[in-house]
Amino acid sequence: MANKQLFASSRGRLLPGADTVNEAGGLAYALPPKAALAQLVMTGTLGNAFYANAQAQLDALLDCARQVDPLYVAKTAVFARRHGYMKDTPAVLVAMLTLSSPDLARRAFEQVVDNGRMLRNFVQVLRSGVLGRKSLGSAPKRMVQRWLDDRAVAQLMNDAVGQSPSLADIIKMVHPRPVNPEREAVYGWLLGRTVAAEQLPEQVRTYEAFKAALAADDRKAPLPAVNFQLLTALPLTPVHWIEIARRAPWQTLRMNLNTYARHGVFAEGGTDGLVSDLAARLRDGETIRRARVLPFQLLATWRALDERVPVELREALQDAMEIALENVPVLAGKVYVLPDVSGSMGAPVTGARQGASSQVTCRDAAALIASAILRRNPSAQVIAFDDQVRPLALNPRDSVTTNAEVLARTGGGGTNTSQPLAWLNGRQARGDLVLYCSDNESWMDSQHAGATETLRQWEAFRVRNPAARLVCLDLQPYAGSQVVSRADILNIGGFSDAVFEVLGRFARGEHDGEHWVAAIEAVEV
Known part of the structure; x- marks a missing residue:
């Protein structure tokens, strides 16, 4: 008689055998190439995971992308940026498309590269040599040039925060052709050149005037409307920091509560409604949805809060968590x-x-x-x-x-x-x-x-x-x-x-x- 343990009657459908071994050494099913690419792009941050280092993740990502058609690669990049709020993996896919399908790369670039951080990621990936080139090439240069030309002055000032490469480095790489004298002056200012003040737009003039006033020990100079990271090296007063907190976009506010506490914002401004105003902004549903916040980012902020951050703001972060998870x-x-x-x-x-x-x-x-x-x-x-x-x-x-x-x-x-x-x-x-x-x-x-x-x-x-x-x-x-x-x-x-x-x-x-x-x-x- 046949072995009943081996040949026992089974209930239900016949099950497919596992076709791969996972990173931990256990049996598993390999995801089809399109699903695998989606998985790697939507969860991959190109940092070292428990079972796979960053290089292994990148190799797997590129391998999956080569197994599917370029249009799907472009769509995955856009989906991951728009819906997954990913940063590194969409930039890698768009950079990869510049070699296989320049037209798709241009169309995906316009939707994926939506701020200076994403532009730096894209340029860094292309120039790394990982994809087989160490220069941008003519088509990517034109993409970056158009991107720079379409940015407003305020956006370019915000994009100037960040290094490796910096916005100035990128401008030197692509040599954008200024569309007017004002844009030429802005590019010159970003490159650190001496530019006549009257040639610069008002936002840049106001920023430079503020720096000059602080250098002259004038602490009453009005705060310019720029990214606060352009100001942190300056001798700001608590009053300046209070104004920075009031103006901060939602993500900036969420990420810098401890910074504000260190600079005395809550000690100085806690009696004039500042804390209540900030708490109301933190728990504002529409603002949270526009900010594209990831729930675990809120958890990280909540856990790391300095004891000097008021309880009202701690509670507002918990409310924000509930709103971020309303889907x-x-x-x-x-x-x-x-x-x-x-x-x-x-x-x-x-x-x-x-x-x-x-x-x-x-x-x-x-x-x-x-x-x-x-x-x-x-x-x-x-x-x-x-x-x-x-x-x-x-x-x-x-x-x-x-x-x-x-x-x-x-x-x-x-x-x-x-x-x-x-x-x-x-x-x-x-x-x-x-x-x-x-x-x-x-x-x-x-x-x-x-x-x-x-x-x-x-x-x-x-x-x-x-x-x-x-x-x-x-x-x-x-x-x-x-x-x-x-x-x-x-x-x-x-x-x-x-x-x-x-x-x-x-x-x-x-x-x-x-x-x-x-x-x-x-x-x-």
Whole structure:
């Protein structure tokens, strides 16, 4: 008689065998090239991740981009910048297109390079030699020249903040042809040349006059309307810093609360309504939406607040967090949220870079997403996992930050993504949606061959719940998954609120597991 353990009758569909090994050494399914490119671009920050260094990420990104058509590459770059708020990976894709499809590169460049930081990224990538050239070339030069010509004076002054390369370096590279004497004077001023004051626009004259007044010890000179980073080397007074805080754009305000505290802003201005005004701006919904803030950035700011920052501003940041997560959908039926709290999830969510690593980990980001889902869906059950299942009794009425802090202190062991599904199956659980928040690097449950254990457990769950759907939200730039994409399974990656829209539509049955790629292909370039 044949071995009954080997040839036991199975229930449900035949499962595809795993076709790759993930970075942790476990069985996995390789994402198709288009989905893999989307995953790498939407989560890749080109910093060192837990299982792959920055060079490995870049190599994987370029390899995936070469496997798909240039139009999809261009659309992915635009989608990642517009909806994922990514900086480095879209610049890499546009730079790559300058070699394979200059016309597509120009069209994508116009949508991706929307500020000085993105311009510097683009130029730096091209001149690095990584893509096979060390100069910009004629077509990219024309793109940059047009970009410079279209920028207003105030925008160029703001773009002048930043180095490696600086805006002045870029101007020297591309030699823009000034469209009028005023623009010629602005370029000369940015290059550090001596320019007659009467030739400069009023904004530049006002800035230079302010610098001269401070040099002459005139501390009452009115503050010019420029990026405050152009002023930080000057001997500013607390009154100046108060004005800087009042004028700051939302992201600048959020990022510099500790800076303002160090310069006495709250001590000097706390009695004239300043703190209340700043708090109102921090929690203003429309401003938050325009600022394109990532929820984990708010968590990082909230955690790092100096004790001198007033409580009212701390509370305003928590309110901002709730607003930034308002795209989290209300989900029908029974929902299970499975945040990965394993050791690999302790890596910085944006990768490790010397002197620039985020204090927010992948575990924090997973906890934040799980807490946000719970807040909008109070009946959802949160089941954390690493090498074991860690169900938690969280209060959905607590703030997102409070619950995220509780989750982030949990776990730290190995990764076994099949464990929570096995736990649910052992309890004959009923459910409509299961959401993983993980890096997908399961290794403890790997077989020698065949389907992954996670897919096996999902099939067992589906036997009891035939209409159930599974979403695997990946927070790291790896091109594999523990489950295959299909009608009932969605693999998606990213940090922005764009993932919540896709999640909600998938949960409602409005699209299948291939919709993420379809959403990118719908982008106009």
